[in-house]
Structures are given as structure tokens and as C-alpha cells.
Amino acid sequence: MFGDWHQLWVIISTPDNIPIVAMLGLVPFFTWFAFHNMLANDRLIAQLEADPQLARTHHRTTYPYNSRWERELHTNPFLMRKELLAAIIITIILMVWALTLNAPLEEPANASVTMNPAKAPWYFLGLQEMLEYFDPWIAGVLVPTLIIIGLMAIPYIDANPLGNGYYTYHQRRHAVWTFLIGFEAIWLVLVCIGTFIRGPGFMWYWPTQTWDPDRVEFNVNRNLDQILGINGSWISHILPTAWRPEAAIIARALWGIIPMVVYGVLAALFIHWICKRSAYSRKIYSKMSIIQTVTMYIFLITMLFVPVTIFLRLVFRIKYIWETPWFSI
């Protein structure tokens, strides 16, 4: 049943979901705010690029400036009073929040009564959502590891010296887009799907659709090889006799390499095309070392694989692209 606004309200007003509801407002606000600062600086940069004489004398910030002002202020009180103010504001927010909303407490832990839906805390719902699309060792172990290593690799991959300590969009378009896609379009969207869309049985419920604990979903997901009818009949002729009973498995495992390689090449070409688009990014790209380039490609190709897989699953109902006896992707 659609149009069940009460159901939506129940999800939104669940105390532990309040942070992600707040993030729905905070993230767009800070994204706007970052871009507001970026575009202000970009206008100044364009002005200075056009006027080398001005570039030599300009103070180079968009903030109020007076040559008679001291460049530095005393920490006490000019910084500390702001910190105190921030602490007071946060304390007030926290107090009001703690006085108006109670921390949830369910019934005592009981291993024989399963919670439905059984959900992780909101900040891990992105990973739990990935469990729907990937095997547990990928969603639960490999992806978090890659996210952590990938984040830590960012400063060492990003060879662009511009935009160090000031907001700019034009000078670091690729970096900004990469982070917006990775953090907002993938991570936060997955968190929101896990929070607002997934209901009992972790099934897909559109907003305002009533949660139904008795709902049964028929699994219609098929592997890519099943859709294309890869059954190993052609390979069994060339295999040793002893291996022939396993022909279908071997054919599937071998065939699966093809779409993975095709995806990798297409994604790499796409990234290469992006990197070559402007004169400045060509310059940055050409001075990157082999390790930097290879690392960047591996992480970007892997990151883009997540939305591609989710798209294939949700739209074309494809379960695995590459199935082997040891792992499946």
C-alpha cells in the first residue's frame, strides 16, 4: 500500500534515525556553502588571471582586507571566544535534543527472537546495504578496507598543487567531483536507502509504502552467464575427460573474466578521457608517477564498480557478473 504517510513518519521519527534525517539537511547546506566559497574564490581567480598587474598587488582572498590591519590576531580572545561560543551552542543543541528525545531501549537481548528488520546503526547502513549486492567478504571486509586505504591515499594521489588551503572548484574539478560522488552520491545515498527504504526482511519499500512483515519476495536475480546461456557445452570438448563434469563451472569462471575486463577497460578509458579534458589537468596528469597513476585508476575503477553493480542488480536483476567456486562478484 502506498500513501502511508504514517509509515514514513515512523521511520523519520525513530530516534536513532534523527542523525541521518539531520544529515539530509546538513550535507546539502554544507555542499552549498562549500560551493558558495569556491565560486567566490573562482571569480577572484578569473579576475587575477585576466589582469596580471592586479595579480601582483592583490591580497588574494575574498575576505575584507585593509593593509593597515595586522595579519595575525591574538588567539586569546579572538579565537577562544569563538570556540567558547561554539561549545555553548553545541551544548545547548545537545541539551535540547537530550531533553526532548529519549535514547531508544528495546526489550532485553534475546537470541531466539530476531528483530525485523535487523539494522546496523545508521552510519554502517551503507555497508549493510552493500551486503545486498555483494558477498559478505566484499561488503563487510574488502569494501571498508578499500575505503579506509583509498581515503588515506587521496593526498598522495592528488598531484594538483592548486587549491591548497582555499576553496576552489575550477582548479580542482576532478577532486571535488570524485569526493562528491564517493561521499554523497554513493556512501550517503546507500546510508539513506538503508535507513528509509529498507523494511522488514531488508526488502525494498518505497517511501510511504506500508511495511509488511509477511511479505515474500521471489528471488528473480540471475547471473549474467545464465542470462547469456553460458553452460559449458562448447568447452567440454576440449577439456580432459576427468574435468568434463565440471565444464559448466569452469566455463562460467572463465567467461566471467570477460565482462570484468570489459568493465575495467571501459572505466579506465572513461577516467583517462576525463583526465585529458583540460590543458591544466593534462599537465597534472602527465607529471604523476606510475604508482600514483596506477593507484588512482585502481581506486576509481573500484569505486565506480559499486554504483554499476547496484544499477545492474536493481534494474536488470543481475546477481553475479563473475561466479567462481571461490568467490563471486
Added chain:
Amino acid sequence: MADQKDGNDRKTTVLEDLKGLKEVVKVKTQEQVEELKKPQETQLYRSIFRIKHDEEPRNRALSTLNNLFFHIHPAKVNRDATRYGYTWGLGGITFYLFIVLVFTGVMLMFYYHPTKVQAFRDILYLENDVPFGRLLRNMHRWAAHLMVMAVWLHMFRVFMSGSYKRPREFNWCVGVLLMVLTLLLSFTGYLLPDDQLGFWAVTVGTNMARATPLLGHQGPFGPQLGMTPYNDVRFALLGGSIVDANALLRAYIWHCIAIPLIASVFMGVHFWRVRKDGGISGPSPVMLESEAKN
């Protein structure tokens, strides 16, 4: 001053002392009142704060540098770096929330036993009987959520202002680890009320550990290496094959002692590196493409 009328050091008798007592007390009291009008010049005050608080640049600087808690800051900062518009104040807010969490967390520890028999009852006790116990628990819970939000938004700001660039690459890495520790702190705390919510969240979470490659009994190449439910990485996390008493104790120790200690060390490194890398990153003057060094 009390001996003005004599002006000599003749030894006085006790009787004379008593006669002069009234005058002495009057004068001394006046002196004391005058002294207390300037509390900043008392011996007590100076012994604590060590410096005069006059309106002088030098003393302003010393008030920051000579204070254990304030010397995390430099004496002076870039005029534009104090703008909320640049830093959004989020790193400091995250640290403040950590302090709030330590404070409320220690208070909660006074009322909590990490045992299957007591844990859930302690929460009920906190919520219904302990004065301000419900407020305490609510504050701890929501501050934890706020801290996760603040950490993510802080990372977003640092990225968008390009603050991870040279020479701050390593501090960005420390920050990433601190974010992971924040999430782990929050997650280990989730189990402690020992209710259905925490139990199933931790069950779902730790079930993923079964599938760890090599180290989990359901992960790729795990069984080949001899992993079973009774010796794999999930067993190590839970102290057993199911989420039970040992898991509660382990979550408690990780949550209250181990991770806060590790996080404090990383925080120390993080703040120290902010200073050593030249203070906060900006707002720096904008650079032009033609000025980019190779």
C-alpha cells in the same frame, strides 16, 4: 604602619599589643580589602596563573602559551583563520563532543555492570531511578551521533578546502584513522545496553567478520587455513561463537578503555601535527594556474 607613633623597634609587652589590637585590625582590614579589590595580584592567583593579566600584547600571548590547556593553540592566528566560514568549527566541535562523551561516559560507568544479569537492569535503573540518569544516557547517545556527523562533515570541509595537500598529507591519514575509531567507539557502545537493538546490530555486524578472507570460517580460503566458528576472527571479537556475556565484556573494555586510549593518542598526534604543519591550512591566498610549481 601600625607602629607609626613609636617609630622604633622597642620590644612591646603583651598588654601594649592588646591595647593596640583594635587599631592594628582596622588598618590590616583596610589593607586586605584593598588587596582583594585586585584579585589578580594576590599571591594565590599568581601562583596558579603565573603571569600578570595586563592589557599588553606580551601578556595576551603568554595567557595562551603558559596554559596547559590553551597551548594547543599558537599565541597568534591568521586573522581570516578565525572565521567560521572557513573551518566551520567542526574539528573543534568534534573534540568538544569527545570531551562531553568522556564526561558523560564516566558518569554512566558508575551505574553500569557489563554482565548479562545486570546490564539491561542497570539501564532501566538509570532511566527510572538515578537522578538525571535518563538525561545522562540521552546526552551520551546523542553526543555520540553528533560526533559521527561532525567527523564526516569535518572530513568534507578538509577535502573541499584542499587542506590535505602538502605538507598535511600525513595528518589527513591520522584523521581518517580517527574517523574509523569514532565509528568503532560508537559501534561498541551500541551493544552495551544489552537490548534487542544492540544485540542484533552487533550480530549483523560481527557476522560479516565470518566472511573475512583467510581469517573467517566462511571467507575465501578460510576453511582451507583451518578456520572454524571457534577459532576465527569473529570468535576473537566476540570472545565466543555467539554474542553473549564475553562479547558484552569485550565491547565494554574496547568501548570504555582501549579505543578511547588509542583515539587519545591519535588525537594528540593529530593536534600536534596541525601545529607542526604550520597551523590550520588557511584561508591561504589563492594561486593561479600559471604559478603552479612542477
